[in-house]
Amino acid sequence: MIGRLSLGVMLFGLLAGGYWLSTQWAESPPLPIQTVRFDGELAHLRQEDLRAAVLPNLGGGLLGSDVLSIRQSLEALAWVQQASVRRVWPDALEVHIVEQRPIAQWGEGALLNAQARVFRPRRLPEGLPALAGPPSSAERVLTRFQEIRALLQPVDIQVIGLKLDERRAWTVVLDNGGLIRLGRQDTEERLARFIAAWPQVEDLPEQMLSVADLRYPNGFALLWQPEETVDDT
Structure with a gap:
């Protein structure tokens, strides 16, 4: 009986001590x-x-x-x-x-990092490429932007933006405010045809490109500023 009582007192003492330590820890860790x-x-x-x-x-x-x-x-x-x-x-x-290291603006109020992850800070830095597209298309748009920018750089056309609209049509934005409308289909072939012809276009009297519409089966149409631009139909 004495042994059991001692063990009970010891167990109670350990429990009481543990409770005291926990309350002291909570009050002053x-x-x-x-x-x-x-x-x-x-x-x-x-x-x-x-x-x-x-x-x-x-x-x-x-x-x-x-x-x-x-x-x-x-x-x-x-x-x-x-x-x-x-x-x-x-x-x-x-x-x-x-x-985060932003490499592009995404839509109206977000940014993209190099992994095409979207984040939304309170303020957006200036001077970044402007990309836009439907939800969940950030990676696709970023990859395509980098490809198009690299393709156009050798012919001295500077790309600062790219948009993929709800109909999955591509529009390229140039540093002079001009646009290249690629449309939805055969975009690689259309862009390659435009790049191949651009050296001859550059030899024309100096004008600023407003819209290059590449959505034709065998060619493209050019509008020069201040000519009125066409709608994307």
């Missing part, structure tokens, strides 16, 4: 975090946004803070492509940030 260090090449992220994402997750101290939640909170920020969080004894966290 051991090893409180004193420093959060950020590193990475950051051009667009603001310090206040990083702090706001991290601070709510630091209540558990060095050992009790959920680094996964911290990482997820950071990666929820539009300009964060990837984050990693590491505990540093005795009172610090090290956070490495990979910032």
Whole structure:
């Protein structure tokens, strides 16, 4: 009987001690975090946004803070492509940030990175190529834009935008505001025919191209500024 009583008292003592430790941990966790260090090449992220994402997750101290939640909170920020969080004894966290690197504007209020992932920051930087297309077409449009830009560069035609409309027709935007209408079908052949003929077109009296309509079976039509442009039909 004495042995059982001692064991019961010991078990109660362990439970009570565990409860006391848990309440003390919740009120004042051991090893409180004193420093959060950020590193990475950051051009667009603001310090206040990083702090706001991290601070709510630091209540558990060095050992009790959920680094996964911290990482997820950071990666929820539009300009964060990837984050990693590491505990540093005795009172610090090290956070490495990979910032989004936009290579094009997508639609009206979004950007694309090199992996064709769409992200939506509060403000958009200027001077990026302008791409647009139906939902889930970002990768296709980005790839086609890069191909068309590379094809037209040797003939000194500078491409700054590309649109894929709801009917799956392509329109190329040039740096002078001109357009190349490729349509939906045989776009590679149409563009190749245009590129082959362009050196002869360049020999014409100097004019600024307004629209090159390549949607003809055996040729194309050119409109020059300030001639009135045609609708995409």
